[in-house]
Amino acid sequence: IVEDAQRALLEGCREIWVTAEDTAAYRWRGLRLPQLLEMLSGLEGRFYIRVGMMTPNQALEILDELIEAYRSPKVFKFLHIPVQSGSDEVLRRMRRRYTAEEFKYIVSRFREAHPELTLSTDVICGFPGETEEDFQQTLRLLEEVRPDVLNISRFWPRPGTEAAEMEGQLHGREMKRRSRIMTELWRRLSLESGSRWIGWRGEALIDEYGRRGTLVARNYTYRPIVLKAQAKLGEFIEVEIKEARVGYLVGESLNPG
Numbered sequence: 001i002v003e004d005a006q007r008a009l010l011e012g013c014r015e016i017w018v019t020a021e022d023t024a025a026y027r028w029r030g031l032r033l034p035q036l037l038e039m040l041s042g043l044e045g046r047f048y049i050r051v052g053m054m055t056p057n058q059a060l061e062i063l064d065e066l067i068e069a070y071r072s073p074k075v076f077k078f079l080h081i082p083v084q085s086g087s088d089e090v091l092r093r094m095r096r097r098y099t100a101e102e103f104k105y106i107v108s109r110f111r112e113a114h115p116e117l118t119l120s121t122d123v124i125c126g127f128p129g130e131t132e133e134d135f136q137q138t139l140r141l142l143e144e145v146r147p148d149v150l151n152i153s154r155f156w157p158r159p160g161t162e163a164a165e166m167e168g169q170l171h172g173r174e175m176k177r178r179s180r181i182m183t184e185l186w187r188r189l190s191l192e193s194g195s196r197w198i199g200w201r202g203e204a205l206i207d208e209y210g211r212r213g214t215l216v217a218r219n220y221t222y223r224p225i226v227l228k229a230q231a232k233l234g235e236f237i238e239v240e241i242k243e244a245r246v247g248y249l250v251g252e253s254l255n256p257g
Contacts, residue, residue, distance in 0.1 A: 002039050009045045014234040015207050015218075016040065019052025024059045024066070034065035041072035046236065048205060050222060053080040053122075056098035059106055067113045077114045078222035080149075081106060082122035086141030087134035090127055093166070100141055107145055118221040120149035125182060126175035127155045129168035135178050142185060148193045148223075149247070150186040154179050187246050194244025197223065201240045201254065206231050217251070229253035 005016050026033045040049055059081060083103045085091050111117050154175045157164035204217035210226050217225045226248055231237050243250035
């Protein structure tokens with residue numbers, strides 16, 4: 001992995017993704033994810049490392065070392081850790097190996113060390129047996145944790161799976177209702193979170209093309225910043241945040257030209 005990253009950097013790469021189905025489960029010859037991140041951070045060059053999704057139970061095993069590895073200025077202060085539900089009963093039915101409190105503990109520890117962390121999480125809406133109280137517990141957790149990115153999935157009974165045969169399958173209309181309420185909550189949380197960045201000035205990396213001639217840049221917390229600028233992919237530019245919208249920020253280039 002380190003050799004591949006080194007080759008990519010020599011070819012001009014400026015953003016390395018370390019990702020897997022569960023990135024925190026990485027093991028190789030006694031090394032775990034924090035050691036891999038430290039090795040990658042030690043490579044020469046100007047670049048960022050984006051760490052992919054990690055389940056709470058795997059992240060807990062390496063939490064102290066992981067938080068330390070994130071102190072490298074080359075690691076995006078971006079944490080993608082799915083909670084799936086705020087109800088421990090629903091998590092048990094999903095056969096998840098963590099609790100809602102453990103999820104909150106991980107987030108709290110990360111934010112203590114990295115206050116401007118961008119938090120991304122996932123929620124499954126309408127899992128079989130999810131009661132109204134279970135749903136409300138998830139809403140309360142989201143209000144408390146206030147994720148910056150929220151991926152909402154409605155449960156879909158995939159044929160042949162245990163969940164498809166479970167009792168308590170919710171009607172599609174009810175899943176839509178819950179999904180709509182959760183989406184409205186996230187839209188509010190997203191705008192409130194983004195508004196904290198208005199007026200921020202700093203360096204960002206151009207990493208994709210946007211719509212209508214715009215570019216998308218990422219600052220050190222992996223916040224997406226949409227702007228128009230005379231810049232190329234992989235270029236670092238100075239930006240100022242002017243506006244917060246649902247899911248992204250709007251900025252201006254401070255570079256001359």
